[in-house]
Amino acid sequence: MSTAVLEVPAQAGIHCRDLVRIFVTEGLEVQALQGLNLTVDAGEVVAVVGASGSGKSTLLSILSGLDRATGGTARVAGHDLLAMGRKERVRYQRHTVGFVWQQTARNLLPYLTGAQNVAVPLAISRAPGRDARVRELLDLLEVSHCADRLPAQMSGGEQQRVAIAVAVANGPRVLFADEPTGELDEATSVQVLEMMRAVNAELGTTILIVTHDPAVSDHVARTVQIRDGRTSTEVLRRTETDAYGAQRHVVEEFAVLDRVGRLQLPPDVVAQLGLRDRVRLGLETDHVTVWPDGTSRPTADDGRTP
Numbered sequence: 001m002s003t004a005v006l007e008v009p010a011q012a013g014i015h016c017r018d019l020v021r022i023f024v025t026e027g028l029e030v031q032a033l034q035g036l037n038l039t040v041d042a043g044e045v046v047a048v049v050g051a052s053g054s055g056k057s058t059l060l061s062i063l064s065g066l067d068r069a070t071g072g073t074a075r076v077a078g079h080d081l082l083a084m085g086r087k088e089r090v091r092y093q094r095h096t097v098g099f100v101w102q103q104t105a106r107n108l109l110p111y112l113t114g115a116q117n118v119a120v121p122l123a124i125s126r127a128p129g130r131d132a133r134v135r136e137l138l139d140l141l142e143v144s145h146c147a148d149r150l151p152a153q154m155s156g157g158e159q160q161r162v163a164i165a166v167a168v169a170n171g172p173r174v175l176f177a178d179e180p181t182g183e184l185d186e187a188t189s190v191q192v193l194e195m196m197r198a199v200n201a202e203l204g205t206t207i208l209i210v211t212h213d214p215a216v217s218d219h220v221a222r223t224v225q226i227r228d229g230r231t232s233t234e235v236l237r238r239t240e241t242d243a244y245g246a247q248r249h250v251v252e253e254f255a256v257l258d259r260v261g262r263l264q265l266p267p268d269v270v271a272q273l274g275l276r277d278r279v280r281l282g283l284e285t286d287h288v289t290v291w292p293d294g295t296s297r298p299t300a301d302d303g304r305t306p
């Protein structure tokens with residue numbers, strides 16, 4: 001059996017395994033990431049959603065090569081982020097990944113027009129056919145009218161769309177977006193998220209969006225929840241067409257099972273069933289049941305087991 005088939009997918013996407021980041025300030029340790037596991041396949045658009053302090057920015061800093069993890073593994077498009085030297089890091093940040101930050105002002109140079117901003121990364125990488133590429137990208141992001149405007153003459157949504165054009169100018173394999181809609185109203189946020197989907201569809205870029213805004217998950221096929229420095233639940237969305245051509249949206253929720261079998265139940269499930277301290281488990285032939293402690297032992301014929 002050839003091993004090549006097994007090796008290619010592992011190179012392509014984002015793979016974090018048991019990722020730990022410990023900060024030490026004034027002798028106190030903060031575990032920002034506590035053994036985080038995350039796999040994003042090449043070509044996926046995934047949102048990582050979590051409350052303030054859950055570890056989102058820490059994760060993004062590590063994946064973008066700005067910070068180094070304390071332990072575990074992190075690979076993006078074949079680059080080992082924990083082992084990477086300075087030269088590889090510069091190449092990685094210039095060619096393999098692109099970034100869009102929350103602060104619109106951080107994404108664009110204020111004294112350059114939209115077209116000039118998009119041309120900067122192309123000039124640094126000495127890409128040929130720059131003018132055509134700039135036009136093509138501004139067109140894809142539907143901001144051709146911003147080509148000759150300075151960022152201050154654009155709306156917040158237009159700035160973010162030009163920022164996406166800048167981020168993907170060099171054809172990165174992966175685009176990281178940190179709260180890209182954080183400074184935008186709802187309607188403009190939707191436009192920006194739709195543009196990310198267009199970039200994914202047209203250019204095949206893998207996209208990882210990090211946000212505290214649960215509404216973002218309506219616009220991506222896969223949302224991963226992050227809690228206390230670990231991924232907890234996942235929601236997958238897809239549209240199915242039945243034999244009569246009618247479409248329906250399917251939403252499925254999954255819990256993440258770690259390597260040692262730990263499972264974190266979503267807080268709403270825990271609250272609704274009043275689960276605490278200890279739960280009763282039942283092993284069926286093809287699934288596991290979880291019952292509140294204190295529930296009498298379920299039997300096969302009492303209607304509570306399928």
Ligand SMILES: Nc1ncnc2c1ncn2[C@@H]1O[C@H](COP(=O)(O)OP(=O)(O)OP(=O)(O)O)[C@@H](O)[C@H]1O
Nearest residue numbers: 023025030032051052053054055056057058059212
């Ligand atoms: N440089 C640092 N030094 C010490 N502690 C840090 C540092 N950076 C982050 N932390 C801590 O790590 C934890 C995770 O922080 P992080 O910024 O990754 O969360 P976040 O989910 O991005 O939050 P927010 O949405 O508020 O930006 C927090 O407890 C934070 O205080």
